[in-house]
Amino acid sequence: MMPDGFPYYLASLSVxxxxxxxxxxxGVSCGLLGSYVVVRRVAxxxxxxxxxxxxxxxxxxxxxxxxxxxxIFGCAMVAGLLGVVFVRALEKSTRLKSDAALxxxxxxxxxxxxxxxxxxxxxxxxxxxxxxxxxxxxxDLALMxxxxxxxxxxxxxxxxxxxxLSFDEGFAVGLGYPVKVLNFVFFGLLTFTVVVALQAVGxxxxxxxxxxxxxxxxxxxxxMHRMMLYAVGFGCFACLVGGxxxxxxxxxxxxxxxxxxxAGMFAVTYFLAPKHGVLAKLLRHLQQxxxxxxxxxxxxxxxxxxxxxxxxxxxxxxxxxxxxxxTLDEAQRQGKLLVDAEEATWEEDRSAIYLxxxxxxxxxxxxxxxxxxxxxxxxxxxxxxDHVHDDxxxxxxxxxxxxxxxxxxxLDFPEFDPHGKPIxxxxxxxDSVVGKSEETGYGI
Numbered sequence: 001m002m003p004d005g006f007p008y009y010l011a012s013l014s015v016x017x018x019x020x021x022x023x024x025x026x027g028v029s030c031g032l033l034g035s036y037v038v039v040r041r042v043a044x045x046x047x048x049x050x051x052x053x054x055x056x057x058x059x060x061x062x063x064x065x066x067x068x069x070x071x072i073f074g075c076a077m078v079a080g081l082l083g084v085v086f087v088r089a090l091e092k093s094t095r096l097k098s099d100a101a102l103x104x105x106x107x108x109x110x111x112x113x114x115x116x117x118x119x120x121x122x123x124x125x126x127x128x129x130x131x132x133x134x135x136x137x138x139x140d141l142a143l144m145x146x147x148x149x150x151x152x153x154x155x156x157x158x159x160x161x162x163x164x165l166s167f168d169e170g171f172a173v174g175l176g177y178p179v180k181v182l183n184f185v186f187f188g189l190l191t192f193t194v195v196v197a198l199q200a201v202g203x204x205x206x207x208x209x210x211x212x213x214x215x216x217x218x219x220x221x222x223x224m225h226r227m228m229l230y231a232v233g234f235g236c237f238a239c240l241v242g243g244x245x246x247x248x249x250x251x252x253x254x255x256x257x258x259x260x261x262x263a264g265m266f267a268v269t270y271f272l273a274p275k276h277g278v279l280a281k282l283l284r285h286l287q288q289x290x291x292x293x294x295x296x297x298x299x300x301x302x303x304x305x306x307x308x309x310x311x312x313x314x315x316x317x318x319x320x321x322x323x324x325x326x327t328l329d330e331a332q333r334q335g336k337l338l339v340d341a342e343e344a345t346w347e348e349d350r351s352a353i354y355l356x357x358x359x360x361x362x363x364x365x366x367x368x369x370x371x372x373x374x375x376x377x378x379x380x381x382x383x384x385x386d387h388v389h390d391d392x393x394x395x396x397x398x399x400x401x402x403x404x405x406x407x408x409x410x411l412d413f414p415e416f417d418p419h420g421k422p423i424x425x426x427x428x429x430x431d432s433v434v435g436k437s438e439e440t441g442y443g444i
Contacts, residue, residue, distance in 0.1 A: 016247060019133035021141055023243045023258075025148045026200045026209060027236030029193040032155050034214035034235070035228045036186065039166045044099055045087075045187070047207035048106040049194045052083025054113030054203050057128045069140050072128075073195055080191035083109055110203075131202030131255030133243045144196045151189055155228075162186065163224055200239065202255035209235060212262035219266075219273040238262035292397050294341060297334045298363035299370070299396075300324055301355065306421075314344070314354030364424040365404075369396040371417035371424075372407045378418040379411060385418040 037046055056079025060072030083105050090101035117125050127135050136144075155162065164172045165182050172179050190210075197206045217230030242258030271278045300323045304315050321331035335353045338344035343359030346352075355363060373392040377383040383391075399407075408414075417423055 018136050018138070018141060019243050019247060019254075020240060022133055022136045022144055022200055023239030024236050025141075025144045026197045027213070027234075027239040028232050029148045029151045030197055030206075030209040031213050031217075031232035031235035032151055032228055033186075033190050033193050034210040035217065035224070035231045036162055036166050037190070037210055038214040038218050039224070039227075042098075043207070043211050044102045044106075045084075046190065046194065046210040048087065048102040049080050049083060049187075049191055050198070050203050050206040051106045051110035051113075053077075053080040053191070053195055053198070054110050054128070055079050055116060056113075057198065057203070058113050058117045058125055061125055069137070069143055073143060076195040076198070077191055079109065080194060081188070084187050084191070127202075128198045129203050130253040131198070131200050131205065131258075133200055133247070133254045136199055140199060144199075147192045147196045151193060154185065154189055158182070158185070159225075166224075200243070200254065201258050202253070205255040205259045208259040208262060209238070212259070212266050213238060216262070216266045216269045219269050219276045222275075234262065234265055238265065290337070293334070294337050294343070295362065295366045295397055297324065297338060298343065298355070298359060299366045301353075302363040302367050312354075313360070314347070314352050316352045317350070320353070366396050368424045369399045369404060371421060372404065372411065372414070373399070374417050374419075375411055375414055375423070376407055388418065 034046070037043055053076040056076035057072055059079070060068075060075035063075070064071035086105050087098070087101045090096050090104065091098055094101075096104075126132075161172065161177050161182050164175060164177065165179060165186075169179060172182070194206055194210070197209055201209050213234035214227070214231040216234050217227045220230055221227045238258050238261040242261040243254050245261075246252045246254040246257045269277065272280075274280055297320075301315055301320065304319060304323055305312065317328060317331045317335060320326075320335065321328050324331060324334060326334065332350070335344065335346070335350075338353060338355075338359060339346055342356060343362060344353045344355050347354070370392045373395050374385075374388040377388040377391060378385050414423055
């Protein structure tokens with residue numbers, strides 16, 4: 001039981017101190033559970049819960065004297081859990097999917113709460129509808145702290161079962177985890193968190209605190225424990241900054257400001273995240289296009305040299321323009337791509353380009369990938385020989401070393417493709433291709 005002096009100590013805090021402490025508590029609890037909500041792809045559950053608890057809030061105001069937070073909390077909890085029960089019942093007894101069931105419960109419960117409040121006109125309900133950090137009392141803080149502590153302890157104690165359940169419920173059943181009990185605990189904790197967050201951000205926007213910080217963290221990490229830490233940090237930052245801004249502007253509720261701060265962080269991360277951000281993906285796409293173009297140029301040069309029985313290690317720019325169906329200026333640009341990648345060198349007057357050892361290696365790999373894939377399609381996939389070229393043009397750039405080795409084993413280390421052309425198998429050095437080689441000329 002909490003010491004008698006503790007709520008009084010919390011009550012002695014200033015309005016700003018109470019607001020900031022409440023913001024931190026909301027950020028921690030919403031960040032931790034929001035991470036599982038995002039990973040489990042049940043984001044609508046948070047939204048449904050936040051609206052489903054509203055009739056309980058109204059009932060708590062009706063049945064409590066002098067705004068007893070424990071009565072309000074209890075009634076809201078009952079309403080939230082009833083909402084979860086109704087969702088489960090609709091899913092099991094009808095053909096409705098979870099999103100439809102959640103939408104029905106969300107609208108119905110919230111409609112009941114709005115209608116009930118409009119007839120009873122309970123003062124103070126508006127604080128729960130839109131959030132108001134300024135009215136949080138010491139007793140409210142004690143309750144929020146207790147719930148946040150419970151969430152932290154439960155998440156730490158059940159981190160392994162929760163993670164398995166979040167990523168693969170069937171696997172959790174196979175491991176012997178009590179899935180129904182774990183789901184009940186998870187949704188119970190989620191309901192606790194939603195209820196205590198109502199005073200900070202309100203019914204309408206509490207789902208934003210569950211989803212936005214966790215979604216932002218999801219773009220920055222592929223590890224669950226890091227994602228949870230990032231989500232807690234983002235949640236606390238959004239609550240603190242949003243709460244501070246709203247306190248400085250008269251008449252501005254904290255809920256919308258907190259939600260907008262969180263949305264701003266998500267927008268920045270959406271564009272600038274190093275791995276999953278839009279700019280990073282754009283740069284990778286451009287680099288991939290450049291790599292594919294460079295490999296196509298290498299392949300074209302290889303085929304020209306192969307047709308000439310490898311009497312030289314380079315070709316003229318005019319010949320490159322001819323085989324690539326490009327202008328001389330475009331051929332110069334393509335040659336520069338290889339030179340910049342150190343896969344080729346220029347003739348002194350830039351009238352020809354010569355492949356470097358790394359250029360020879362990659363050219364041979366691309367041609368090998370292409371011809372192996374054509375042979376795979378004809379021999380093992382029963383394609384016609386004249387229908388395999390286009391597929392091989394695409395797959396040659398993405399086949400990895402392990403896939404190539406498997407193809408070679410499956411095809412019994414072939415020497416020729418379906419069209420009778422030799423399949424390169426051994427990387428030869430640049431010295432061995434300057435002039436006519438004593439080897440077969442196919443060992444690239």
